[in-house]
Amino acid sequence: MLLHAEMRKQQKNFPLQIFASDIDENALEKARLGRYSAEAVDAVPEQYRRDAFGPVDGHFLVAKHLRDSIVFSCQNLVSDPPFSRLDLVSCRNVLIYLQSEAQRKVISLFAFALVPGAHLFLGKSDSISGRDDLFQLVDKDARIFRRRASAKPNITDFPLAPSAETRAAPRGAMAAGAIKPLSLAHINQEVLLEHYKAAVVIVDARGKILHFFGDATRFLQLPTGEADLDILAMARDRLGLKLRPALHRVTDGEAMAHIHDVPLRRNGDTFRANVTLRPLHPEGWHEPLVAIIFEEVDSSGDEAPVNTELGRDEVVRELERELAATKNELQATYEQFETSNEELKAANEEVMSMNEELQSANEELETSKEELQSINEELTTVNNQLSEKVDELGTTNNDLANLLNATPVAVVFLDQNMRIKRFTPKATDLFNLIPEDAGRPIEHISQKFAGVNIVDDARGVMAHLNTVEREVHTQDAWYLVRLLPYRTIDNRIEGVVAVFQDVTMHKVRQRLAITALDIMRRPAIVVDRNRSVVQVNESAREMLGYGHREIEGAAFHRLRGEDWNRPALRRLLDQAFDGVAGESPETLRIASPDQGEVAYRVRVTPSTGDAQSVWFVIVTLAPQDE
Ligand SMILES: C[S@@+](CC[C@H](N)C(=O)[O-])C[C@H]1O[C@@H](n2cnc3c(N)ncnc32)[C@H](O)[C@@H]1O
Structure with missing residues (x-):
């Protein structure tokens, strides 16, 4: 609207x-x-x-x-x-x-x-x-x-076929075999108690015979052609015409219908019959059934055969009655035809709409099929890319395994629960590890170095995401341990990496240098590029009056005893860091507790002649009178 x-x-x-x-x-x-x-x-x-x-x-x-x-x-x-x-x-x-x-x-x-x-x-x-x-x-x-x-x-x-409930079931469809023989026999008995000597036929609403009781052949005949249990087709003479509207009236709710005095013929004899139709509503049966009771009218009291006894007027009246009855039947048939026609129209509309739905469902399926095909193609491409990635991964894995086996550095990978994930062969120098230890907590593995609790350090790294460095030594080597978080490519922290770098030779050289300085008689001071004191020998320490470890890290220009910041000395140092050794034109006068004030010549020697790699300079002092 x-x-x-x-x-x-x-x-x-x-x-x-x-x-x-x-x-x-x-x-x-x-x-x-x-x-x-x-x-x-x-x-x-x-x-x-x-x-x-x-x-x-x-x-x-x-x-x-x-x-x-x-x-x-x-x-x-x-x-x-x-x-x-x-x-x-x-x-x-x-x-x-x-x-x-x-x-x-x-x-x-x-x-x-x-x-x-x-x-x-x-x-x-x-x-x-x-x-x-x-x-x-x-x-x-x-x-x-x-x-x-x-x-x-x-x-x-989605459902593609109509459900059982809404599928258009033929109206009143019910297989004759579905009726329970016992209950029908019971129904018949009841009917027969009232209509003794009668034949009874039980039909469904469309007139299909479900059960006979008594001899119904007097009133019905077998039709020719295809076998059919239709009562209207089997009724003798004109009885079928009268039965149809009566059956409709009863199935539409009338309590009882009668057809009186119908003339019928059988084997050349004519007789008359009364027919009564009664609706039945057996329990569990979801459409009304109809009992049709046929009774032969007792004509023994008649004086002569029916047709011969009728006078001319009587014949006309009889014909008029039949004509009126036929007209009624025709009208009823017409109305019935109209109703069927309406129903057919509605059914047709439904079929048409169903058809349209099926067509569009079909089109949708076609589209879905095409979509599936293109998805399939995409999947094939993705699959190819995936297998390329798998190949790449295989190669990377091989490279990694070779690198880990070949590296002289000891590396231990720990997961978040401090369990060993992987380690390099060199790690066996620091831990009592065997290949089967992968997956075990690091705490269960004994270590070959003392003084450092690697598990506590690793937990600290996990908690603060920082890097921790320590020096440890085993019986025969020194290591610089660096613990850092294990980061995945997408920046998730999944554990800790412990790297142990062998620094034994470096340590030995450091010791050697210190020993060499110490055995020098003249005071010597080692200065780095920041002009900080890295090391002094015993002689210098005593001369300047510093305690052990007191002088390392101090600024060279602020050392005690003299003006170490004088321009000539600064120039000399700058020159030395450019790779040129030299001697100061000025002397330094330094008072020592046991020798009193002594004048010294200052000499600077770079660690190497290459200006690019002068890491430190050695400043030596020689008494002027030597
Ligand atoms: C409360 S009425 C609403 C009627 C109308 N739409 C309105 O708003 O006034 C609900 C209707 O939904 C129908 N209904 C309930 N379940 C249904 C289902 N599964 N499929 C189709 N219709 C259904 C009922 O038969 C009823 O006619």
Whole structure:
């Protein structure tokens, strides 16, 4: 109604198809009729009412142009195949009937049914069950949503065939074999108690014979052609014509129907019969059955055969009665035909809409198939890339294994729980390790150096993410230990790396240098590029009056006893760090506790003649009078 009004307002006219579905056949039946009371129609605003309804027999009928744009169909939202390519779905106050899982499924189904950008109208208490990936909120109060273009409803959940409940079951379909013989015998007995000497036939609503009781062949005959248990086909003479409307009346709710005094012929004899039809409602049977009781009319009191006894007027009256009865039958047949026709039309509409749905489902499947194909191609590419990466990884692994085996540096990799992950062969010089120790806590492994708790240091590194350096020595070597966090490529900390660098030779050289200085008679001071004192020999320490370890690290220009900052001395040092040895033109006068003041000549010697690598300079003092 609203859509038609809007089309008129916008002066547009395009084909409009509305699929109106519900699980409830009765509701659909009412809707199909489109017949409303005056009170109901009063609730519709005036501007729509006149165009949408027309008065018929004190009621109002939906206008034909509206009715023609609607196809009614019985559909269970949860289990029947969905519609598709819809521009609008209005589903108000239905989701509340469903469990939350079914609600999610139905929302996904709506996303499937709607074209991208189309709208979904829900009821006040309905929600899209958190499926924000499928729908975008347009109006919160009105509960209007827009189907996202990117929505990917999971179509594997959807039913592709109608469910058993809503599949169009043939009306009253029931296999004759399904009837319980015992209960039918019981029914027959009851009927026969009332109608002694009668033949009884039980039929279903369409007239299909389910059971005989007594000799029914007097009233029925076997039809020729295809075997059929249709009572209307088997009834003798004109009885079939009278039976049809009577059967309809009884199945439509009449308590009893009678056909009186029907003339019948059998084996050349004519006799008359009364027929009574009674509805039966056996327990557990979901459609009415009908008992048809045939009784032969007792004609023993008649004086002469029926036909010969009738006078001319009587014959005319008889014929008129038959004509009137035939007219009634014809009218009933016509009405029945009309009803069947309506039903066929409705069924046809359903089949058509089903067909359209199947077609669009088929198209969707085609699209999905193409999408799957392209996904497959992408997967093949990704797979190739992956196997290249695996090859690269293999090579890197080999390189790494060779590097670890060949390196002269001892390295131990620990995980976050201080368990050994990996170690180089050189690490066995520092720990009592065997290859099977990978995976064991480092605490369980005895170490060959003392004085340093490697586990505490490693835990500290894990906690503060810093680097810790220590010097340790075993019985025959010195090592510089460096502990640092183990960082993955994506910058996660997954443990600690302990690197042990053999610095034995360096230590030996250092000791040698110190010893050499000490055995020199003249005072000697070693100065680094920062002009800090790195080392002094005993003679210099005593001359300047410093205690042990007191002088190392002190600024050369601030040493005691003299002005070590004089320009001539500074120049001499600068020159020495440029690789040129030399002697100061000035003497230094230094008072020592045991010798008194002595004048010294100062000589500077760079550690090497190469200006680029002069790491330190040795300043020696020689008494002037020597
Ligand atoms: C409260 S009425 C809402 C009617 C209408 N949409 C409105 O807002 O006024 C709920 C309707 O949903 C139907 N229904 C319930 N479960 C259904 C299902 N699984 N599939 C289709 N219809 C269903 C009922 O038969 C009933 O007609």
